[in-house]
Amino acid sequence: xxxxxxxxxxxxxxxxxxxxxxxxxxxxxxxxxxxxxxxxxxxxxxxxxxxxxxxxxxxxxxxxxxxxxxxxxxxxxxxxxxxxxxxxxxxxxxxxxxxxxxxxxxxxxxxxxxxxxxxxxxxxxxxxxxxxxxxxxxxxxxxxxxxxxxxxxxxxxxxxxxxxxxxxxxxxxxxxxxxxxxxxxxxxxxxxxxxxxxxxxxxxxxxxxxxxxxxxxxxxxxxxxxxxxxxxxxxxxxxxxxxxxxxxxxxxxxxxxxxxxxxxxxxxxxxxxxxxx
DNA sequence: GCCCAGGGATGCG
DNA sequence: CGCATCCATGGG
Numbered sequence: 001x002x003x004x005x006x007x008x009x010x011x012x013x014x015x016x017x018x019x020x021x022x023x024x025x026x027x028x029x030x031x032x033x034x035x036x037x038x039x040x041x042x043x044x045x046x047x048x049x050x051x052x053x054x055x056x057x058x059x060x061x062x063x064x065x066x067x068x069x070x071x072x073x074x075x076x077x078x079x080x081x082x083x084x085x086x087x088x089x090x091x092x093x094x095x096x097x098x099x100x101x102x103x104x105x106x107x108x109x110x111x112x113x114x115x116x117x118x119x120x121x122x123x124x125x126x127x128x129x130x131x132x133x134x135x136x137x138x139x140x141x142x143x144x145x146x147x148x149x150x151x152x153x154x155x156x157x158x159x160x161x162x163x164x165x166x167x168x169x170x171x172x173x174x175x176x177x178x179x180x181x182x183x184x185x186x187x188x189x190x191x192x193x194x195x196x197x198x199x200x201x202x203x204x205x206x207x208x209x210x211x212x213x214x215x216x217x218x219x220x221x222x223x224x225x226x227x228x229x230x231x232x233x234x235x236x237x238x239x240x241x242x243x244x245x246x247x248x249x250x251x252x253x254x255x256x257x258x259x260x261x262x263x264x265x266x267x268x269x270x271x272x273x274x275x276x277x
Numbered sequence: 278g279c280c281c282a283g284g285g286a287t288g289c290g
Numbered sequence: 291c292g293c294a295t296c297c298a299t300g301g302g
Contacts, residue, residue, distance in 0.1 A: 028283095117284085119282065119283090119285075119298090120282055120283080121281075121282035121283085121299095121300085121301080123282090123300085124300065125282090127300095164298085164299065164300085166297080166299050167297045168297095171285080204284090205285080206284060206286085207285090209284070212283070226283090228281080228284085244292090272283085279302105280301105280302085281300105281301090281302085282299100285296105285297090287294105287296085288295090289292105289295105290291105290294105
């Protein structure tokens with residue numbers, strides 16, 4: 001897939017491995033607006049305006065380098081799909097979500113976003129995050145940036161409750177008050193196992209949330225986050241009624257290995273979009 | 278009113 | 291360890 005880079009624009013002609021709708025709607029980003037042929041995507045303090053058709057994708061931004069990496073445009077997804085298509089469970093999901101790419105989201109944004117995501121639904125997650133951006137993030141003119149750690153340290157438990165975090169409000173306040181920029185930065189140089197241990201030590205972060213933060217915020221693809229949807233998928237495919245998510249996580253990681261993160265996204269998008277029981 | 282959502286913390290054995 | 295129960299909140 002060839003990407004043309006200009007000063008303020010990326011152009012992709014005949015994008016075989018990139019579908020904007022699929023990539024934005026597969027639950028890895030909560031700040032975007034989209035309609036039939038255009039979208040606006042927000043990450044950290046940046047934004048990109050996208051227009052798309054089957055023949056062409058145009059990404060406009062004043063930080064092209066950031067969004068080139070954000071949309072993972074250096075990676076060959078056709079190769080990944082060729083490998084994963086050999087798996088009979090995955091084949092229909094890849095056919096459906098052929099244009100999914102795993103976004104390289106901002107790490108701190110992922111930590112906050114996925115703490116909010118626990119036992120929650122995507123609509124409510126989006127609203128809570130919007131609230132935090134509007135009340136604590138820098139005003140960028142047309143939009144508000146995702147708040148920095150320093151900015152969120154000014155938020156109280158009450159603020160988080162007003163944002164709709166419910167019982168996660170106290171967890172968030174504690175995690176934000178304890179977390180330092182240095183710790184966040186240091187995650188980049190840790191091994192996956194060290195990353196997981198640190199992340200799980202944060203209030204509101206368990207196995208699944210840690211895996212999501214690693215997958216979307218640290219680029220670690222050898223993780224398989226298991227949420228309620230993946231739990232349903234697993235039971236449907238294996239004809240079981242397994243409820244032990246730790247066991248499901250281990251089994252799916254054993255099956256998909258270093259490509260677990262990709263496999264998980266194809267499954268999630270396919271089954272959630274088709275509302276499989 | 279019940280059930281569910283990209284689960285985690287807690288307590289109990 | 292594993293396991294059950296509880297937890298805010300809003301939409302279906």
